[in-house]
Every structure is written in structure tokens, then in C-alpha cells.
Amino acid sequence: MLRFAFKRLLTAIPTLLILIALAFALIRVAPGGPFDSEKKLPPEIEARLNAAYHLDEPLWQQFFRYLGNILQGDFGPSFAYKDFTVTELIATGFPVSLKIGVWAMVVALLIGVSLGTWAALRQNKRTDHAVMATAMVGVSIPNFVVAPLAILLFSVLLGWLPAGGLGSWQNLVLPVCALALPQIAYIARLTRGSMIEVLRSDYIRTAKAQGLSERDIILRHALKPAMLPIVSYLGPATAAIITGSVVIEQIFGLPGLGRFFVQGALNRDYTLVMGVVVFYGVLIILFNFLVDIAYRWLDPRVKL
Numbered sequence: 001m002l003r004f005a006f007k008r009l010l011t012a013i014p015t016l017l018i019l020i021a022l023a024f025a026l027i028r029v030a031p032g033g034p035f036d037s038e039k040k041l042p043p044e045i046e047a048r049l050n051a052a053y054h055l056d057e058p059l060w061q062q063f064f065r066y067l068g069n070i071l072q073g074d075f076g077p078s079f080a081y082k083d084f085t086v087t088e089l090i091a092t093g094f095p096v097s098l099k100i101g102v103w104a105m106v107v108a109l110l111i112g113v114s115l116g117t118w119a120a121l122r123q124n125k126r127t128d129h130a131v132m133a134t135a136m137v138g139v140s141i142p143n144f145v146v147a148p149l150a151i152l153l154f155s156v157l158l159g160w161l162p163a164g165g166l167g168s169w170q171n172l173v174l175p176v177c178a179l180a181l182p183q184i185a186y187i188a189r190l191t192r193g194s195m196i197e198v199l200r201s202d203y204i205r206t207a208k209a210q211g212l213s214e215r216d217i218i219l220r221h222a223l224k225p226a227m228l229p230i231v232s233y234l235g236p237a238t239a240a241i242i243t244g245s246v247v248i249e250q251i252f253g254l255p256g257l258g259r260f261f262v263q264g265a266l267n268r269d270y271t272l273v274m275g276v277v278v279f280y281g282v283l284i285i286l287f288n289f290l291v292d293i294a295y296r297w298l299d300p301r302v303k304l
Helices: 002-029 043-052 059-071 086-121 126-140 143-157 170-199 202-209 214-226 228-243 246-251 257-266 270-298
Strands: none
Touching: 002 059, 002 270, 086 126, 086 170, 086 214, 086 228, 086 246, 086 257, 086 270, 126 170, 143 170, 143 246, 170 214, 170 228, 170 246, 202 214, 214 228, 228 270, 246 257, 257 270
8 A cells, every 4th residue: 555655656746747837837828927917017116026026037947946945835925915925825715615615525425326326226217317317407507507596596585595705504505505516417427327337237136136125235235336436536526626616716705715716817926826726736636546545445356
């Protein structure tokens, strides 16, 4: 296990370097700069700002300076948020995105796996068609349509839930549901296909011949191997939903990581955008590593 973890770490290092290099190049190619505004700054003031943030150095020197700072855990100062470093902004926004994203994935996993299993047990029947049709609708409708409709119905018309902001658990219900709905649809479809394939396996037929109940067959023999494609999907999906819930955070007024990323991109805040990209890349690698470990637990035949 330790040898496997070490190999994955060695693989992650060049991946992160390529990611950092591409993000660094793309954000510099984009038109505009961090100190551009409607009223152009005097040349001497702009030159001092560029010198203070080392933007007057050659690009290769800026890149290696940035790499050296990252190795020390320093993402640099934010150009737009003058009183904060990028590390402080990530530390402020990530807990909000983490809370919403984790709850959304838990809800999506519980409901999606249940619906997919239910549909697989009733393959080609009305229940199966109804679940898959609903899942297709969930995949087709984006969350930036679901979120305003949910606010209109449950906040404005019925007055059951707050329309946004942070506070009690009630503030999280609408954003969590809006984030979870597309994931429920994807997971339900994956679970159905995987469960149908597992239920046709020889060992499942043997379990049925031994007189085991349908519940025992599903929970003890079919569910774990059927979860393999779902686990593969959950790795990058969880990282994406935690750090990339940009639209939901904007609609519900939540100060999450995705909102900072959008503001940083609009303001050409180089260090903030780079910090979020690097942080996102680390999360992707971490979750994929956990997926590999979960694979070994779900199916002992899989070798690390």
C-alpha cells in the first residue's frame, strides 16, 4: 500500500507541474491585467505596482518564483482583495463550498443508488422507465434553472425556506438540493446499468439458487461490485462539485470558493485564479487516489 501511494505521489508531481504551467500561461495570454480599470493609471504608478508584485520580470522568472512560493505554502497576495492573501481567501471560501458539496454528494449518493437499484430490479417495467425518464430530465435541466425556480416556489410563494445567505441548516436546503439533483440523475443511471450487469453474474444466480432473499442478495453480494463505476464517477465529481459550484454560490449569495474564482477571473487576479486552480488540482488527485483505495475494498480482485 505504501509503495502504491508513493508511486501515485510521483505521478501527481508532473501532473501538477503541467497544470500550473498551463494555467500560468493561459491567464497571462488573456487580455487585460490586474491593474486595468476604466480610468488608466499614470505610467509611473503602474510601473511601481508591477515592480511591487514582480510583474515587470520576465515570464519564466515569474513562473519559477511562483513555484518556489507554492513549495513554501504561499499562494501570494491577492491583487483585487488588498487586505487578504490567496491562502486566506481559500481558507475562507473552501469550508462553505465543502459543506454544501459534501451534503449534496451524500444526498445524491443515497437517492441515486436507491433509485438506480430499484430500477434495475424492475428492468423494462413501468417503474424502470419512469425512473430513467426522470433521470434524463434531471441530466437535461441545468442547476442554474432549477435554483431560481426553487427560490421562487419555496421562498417567495410558500415562504418555507430562506432564499440565500448563510445561517441555520435551512439556508443550506435549497443550494444542496439544486446541486444534488443533476448528480442524482447521473448516479441513478450508472447504478442501474452496473446493477443489471452484476445481477446477471453467475454468483448471483448461485445465491438465488441457495434460497437467499432478494434483500440479502442485493446488500451482501450485488451492491459492492455494482458500486465500482459509481466510485469512479464520484472521485472527480466530488472535487468538481465542492470547488466548482460557481452558479449556485452566485444565485444563493454564498461566499464559497467558486465565487472567489469567478471574481478573480473577472478582475484578472492572477494569484487568486492560480491558487484556486492549484488547490482544485490537488483535490482531484486526492479524490482519485481515494477512489483507487476504494476499488480495492469493493473488489478484492482489483490489484493496486
